[in-house]
Amino acid sequence: MSIWRVFGKKANFNEIANKYSIDQVTARIIRNRNMISDEDFNMYLRPDLSRLHDPFSMKDITKACDILLDKIDNKKSIRIIGDYDIDGICSITILYKGLKRAGAIVDYVVPHRIHDGYGINERLIDEAYEDGIDTIITCDNGIAALEQVKHAKSLGMTIIITDHHDIPFEMQGEEKIYTIPEADACVNPKQADCPYPFKGLCGAVVAYKLIQVLYAKINAIDKGKYKALYSRDLDDFLEFAAIATVGDVMDLINENRVIVKYGLAHIANTPNLGLSALIELCELDKSHISSYHIGFVIGPCLNASGRLESAELAIKMLLSTSENEAKELAKELKSLNDERKDLTDSEASKAFEMVDNTSLKDDKVLVVYLENCHESIAGIIAGRVRERYYKPSIVITKSEDGLKGSGRSIEGYNMFEEISKVKSLLTKFGGHPMAAGLSLKEENLEEFRAALNREQTLTQDDLTPKIWIDVAMPVDYVTMELVKEFEILEPFGKGNEKPVFADRNLKVIRANLIGKNKNVLKMQLQSAYGKIIEAIKFKVEEDELPAIGSVIKIIYYPDINEFRGNKSLQFIVNEIDY
Known part of the structure; x- marks a missing residue:
């Protein structure tokens, strides 16, 4: 059972409500998202593209664009090397289209998940050199490619890195010594000496910022005025920056929220044939695409290509200029995603059985070895394991050259830093506080599991999920008008979660299971003040049916239900307690 906690952040909510013409409840929600200053509230309530940070302030971005302009002018060939996930796919799409429209001779290569692993490698560099490529530009990878960049430079190639991952470091005593590849330009806002004011960008937004600066230079636009100017081309790229931001689970705060809000709105009139075809195939309304649709419908289809085949399939769809081709590629992607779902369900069941029936259940950091699992779905299964046991979870699989793993973490456990403590046992790793990818030799597996558990300092409180109300x-306070007002809080996602409310002393008047699988609980509840409400809870087991007349507490979100033209309040229940 999770622990329920109520945010206790202070502010003059009456003053905020009057100032911005919102309800005090809405003001409290925004304050709970760590909005404090007038600037914070204005950016949150009045998101506008003019509020995006100046791309020129990003370290090396001007240098990178000067190099690219020189290569374009001198007809030098450029190759993009991205990643095979949704962020990499969108990053490549932005860079390829952006450079192509700028007149570059450009192509792209995506590392194969199985044969290449994550990021740029020496084989891809040698292949580019043999193909006569002058310049390599990475996206969504490269910040950890110290030796690979050295190899490329030894061949006389130009290397530009664009990335957003954490900067690799070595510990010298208590001090972190960061290491940056010796590329011709390295664009990553997480560099310690990068003055860019917001560090939480995905790789596709870094690519988007690069194209912004490139276009500004091409058009000789004064950089002080440029941040308020947006061409049609950049509008088209914005939707891919938004898709990647949601799909790569970045915090929807600061300019990320602006990018996602406008990027998703742009999809309603997207000129992209591939994206349109995929949306239609998934039976979604193009004019109302939300972050949920990206995270749970569109995103998984794009990711499926890089998991089971090659991410080039998704990129080819997004670059397609033929409606028929786009539709055929969309069908392939959806089919791959359906296959991926079946594989995931099967392997996740094996992982649960392993944890439940072995000594793994006593570990605070779960390292689960699924020898025959397709390595591409290890991260998804790690997420399932993390969700079921609420522990940091790493799923390891057997690959052609050893073992590979993918991890998903919980709040309070910085997976990137914790794995850094035992990286001598690994051949390769990288990631974020909440997720990581790694490679290791089979003989180091048990010591890796043991070392992570020796190093961890997790408490029982850390290992208990918390719901913040x-x-x-x-x-009784909820009205149709208030629910409509909550729309200004969208888009929802990590860092800007859908609001959570709670009420107690609700008497159960009626309760029954409905739906095809009888796993939806429909209730009629009466408040302490006599108000009767309709409530619904999904994914319910038969033994969870509350007794008529019992008094319950609920965590909920209010919604508007529309049926045959009639609108009524409906309360979506997340948890019930007695």
Whole structure:
């Protein structure tokens, strides 16, 4: 059972509500998202593209664009090397289209998940050299490619890195010594000496910023005015920056929220044939694409190509200029995703059985070895394991050249830093505080598991999931107008989660299971003040049916249900307690 906690952040909510013409409940929710200053509230409530940070302030971005302009002018060939996930796919799409429209001789290569692994490698560099490529530009990778960049430079090639991953470091005593590849330009806002004010960008947004600066230079636009100017081309690229931001689970705060809000809105009129075809195939309304649709419908289809085949399939779809071709490629992607779902369900069941029936259940950091699991779905299964046991979870699989793993973490456990402590046992690794990828030799597997568990300092409180309640709001307070007002809080996602409310002393008047699988709980509840509400809870087991007349507490989100033209309040219940 999770622990329920109510945010206790202070502010003059009456003053905020009056100032911005919003309800005090809405003001509390925004304050709970760490909005404090007038600037914070204005950016949150009035997101506008003019509020995006100046791309020229990113370290090396001007240098990178000067190099690219020189290569374009001198007809030098450029190769993009990206990643095989949704962020890499969108990054490549932005860079390829952006450079192509700027007149570059450009192509792209995606590392194969199985044969190449993550990021740029020497084989890809040698292949580019043999193909007569003058310049390699990475996206969504490269910041950890110290030796690979040295190899490329030894061949006389020009290397530009664009990335967003954490900067590799070595510990010298208590001090972190960061290491940056010796590329011709390295564009990553997480570099310690990068003055860019927001560090939480995905790789595709870094690519988008690069194209912004490149276009500004090409058009000789004064950089002080440029941040308020957006061409049609950049509008088209914005939707891919938004898709990647959601798909790569970046925090929807600061300019990420602006990018996603406008990028998703742009999809309604997207000129992209591939994206349109995929949306239609998934039976979604193109004019109302939300972050949920990206995270759970569109994103998995794009990712499926890099998991089971090659990410080039998704990129080819997004670059397609033929409606028929786009539709055929969309069908392939959806089919691959359906196959991926079946594989995931099967392997996740094996992982649960392993944890439940072995000594792994006593570990605070779970390292699960699924020898025959397709390595491309290890990360998804790690997420499932993390969700089921609420522990940092790493799923290891057997690959052609040893073992590969993917991890998903919990709040309070910085997976990147914790794995850094035992990296001598690994042949390769990288990632974020909440996720990581790694490679190791089979003989090091057990010591890796043991070392992570020796090093961890997790408490029982850390290992208990917590639900943070925005407002303990009686259901009586909820109106249709308030629910409509909550729309200004969108888009929802990591860092800007859908609001959570709670109420107690609700009497169960009626409760029954409905739906095809009888796993949806429909209830009629009465508040302490006599108000009758309709409530619904999904994914319910038969033994969870509350008794008529019992008094319950609920965590909920209010919604508007529309049926045959009639609108009514409906309360979506996340958890029930007695």
